[in-house]
């Protein structure tokens with residue numbers, strides 16, 4: 001692309017534009033709004049796992065103090081969208097629709113009362129009777145039932161059996177438990193009907209426009225009659241990419257009691273009601289020549305899904321394109337169980353898939369006695385092995401070098417268990433990560449106000465990465481004006497269309513729109529100024545001279561033909577140094593270095609935070625996180641932060657975030673690609689590989705808890 005942002009090597013970029021609001025508590029999250037006359041909803045969950053409801057006794061709850069309504073399938077008003085033929089409209093689970101129970105904890109009723117405490121108390125008084133049926137919740141016991149959800153789930157190039165003929169082979173199974181997103185902010189919604197066909201919601205969502213259109217379709221009202229506000233979101237990681245049953249319950253509740261209804265999930269609900277990364281079995285068979293060239297790879301995956309939704313992450317897709325290899329077969333299957341639906345969770349697919357592939361590559365490196373980085377370089381893909389297309393930009397070799405230098409890779413011993421320090425075993429590991437780099441359509445307005453302040457508006461959400469900050473950085477550079485004179489408005493369906501914040505697309509997509517709008521706006525000012533203008537116009541002065549209150553442009557940004565020309569990806573390499581206590585099996589991270597090759601870094605401070613956050617999530621994935629179901633009852637038994645472990649500060653070492661920082665102008669005019677997913681993808685394998693290097697013990701089922709090492 002000839003038209004692109006200048007590549008001045010800027011400073012650290014702006015600090016978070018909403019940082020002060022967040023740390024002082026002034027930033028308002030969905031549950032923090034208080035509307036006049038507001039009532040409170042609390043869900044009642046099924047206590048069986050599969051079967052039917054025969055009766056629900058709501059009398060005690062209905063007569064409890066402050067209760068306004070108890071709604072179940074016995075008295076729920078009709079939800080028009082439930083009858084739609086479009087599966088996207090219905091949503092995966094039709095709440096309060098019939099007597100069927102498809103998972104434990106499934107909402108069977110909502111109690112609405114005049115206070116949260118009264119609703120909570122009354123919810124405990126609701127008693128259901130069931131006709132329970134035998135349930136299946138165990139993935140391993142049901143693996144033979146695995147099926148491919150669609151044709152694309154199975155892939156093959158070359159000869160599937162080729163790996164068997166290779167000089168050196170590895171054939172192993174890898175297990176990932178279910179993981180819960182557990183963002184700090186609980187999922188929450190306030191729903192207020194403004195008229196019979198008009199509604200406003202304050203909702204935790206990754207996409208206000210998607211939530212708007214989904215609610216409109218579900219309740220059969222015009223899309224413009226739905227207002228979605230989601231100004232601040234305290235983390236989501238994929239759990240807020242769809243309209244969930246609790247949101248529908250609040251909207252129904254508000255309709256019934258004719259008051260605004262606030263519904264906040266409990267931490268326990270978070271483990272069952274807003275998706276999770278699915279428990280997944282994988283098998284890798286890999287063969288290489290004696291000099292370390294890959295001959296063939298077979299990667300099979302089977303993940304759990306619910307009985308009412310076909311969901312498959314696609315973990316094995318990474319094996320199609322991470323390395324140059326002529327013979328590759330992959331499959332992504334799913335096993336339907338009597339559980340809630342899984343959903344997208346940070347790095348969906350490759351985060352799971354790289355644990356298997358990059359562990360297997362590490363196993364291969366020891367069998368070949370080739371350094372793991374060297375093995376990866378010998379199989380470096382110069383063009384996309386899957387499509388044959390050139391990459392839009394790939395500088396992964398730089399990433400290997402930067403990371404190896406930073407972590408001190410030369411201190412690593414190729415012999416596992418051979419290095420100790422103060423009685424601890426020392427080990428180093430690496431793993432790569434990859435994720436598609438997309439650019440979604442965005443409409444954005446840029447308005448120069450009379451006082452010289454620039455206002456940018458689009459309906460994107462910010463779930464935490466600091467979108468407004470990065471967008472202000474793009475605008476400041478393009479307009480050549482100070483960042484503190486720029487405001488970026490987001491999180492409201494009233495703004496022009498933007499995609500969901502998901503799939504690491506926002507910086508590329510919205511950033512390009514910001515660039516285009518600012519470029520056009522600057523051009524308009526140049527026209528006003530005419531010849532003889534300075535390089536750095538005083539925008540307020542120009543408006544005044546021309547008697548203008550404001551000057552506005554709208555940019556429509558989307559991907560073009562380049563998507564057919566290039567294979568577009570972001571890459572990462574994670575380097576981990578661990579200490580393992582040989583007596584207790586405790587794993588301590590000593591140092592982590594993450595290197596991202598994701599084009600131009602436009603907001604260095606928030607980019608660094610994004611990489612560190614992903615790395616920490618990966619450390620949790622490697623060492624702690626595991627949602628456990630007691631198969632006798634089909635119930636998640638660690639639906640709280642006492643039993644579901646995530647890393648705390650004491651678990652986290654020095655983490656270095658490094659960037660190759662080479663612009664990729666083939667994908668967009670700002671040269672930037674996503675990093676939200678690649679920050680996590682690969683971390684779990686890097687930790688597992690470091691643990692092997694330290695101990696000689698290969699753990700193929702996450703998390704790597706001490707009992708697996710002693």
Ligand code: MOS
Pocket residue numbers: 206236237238239241344345346347348501502503504676677
């Ligand atoms: Mo995501 S799984 O990009 O929210």
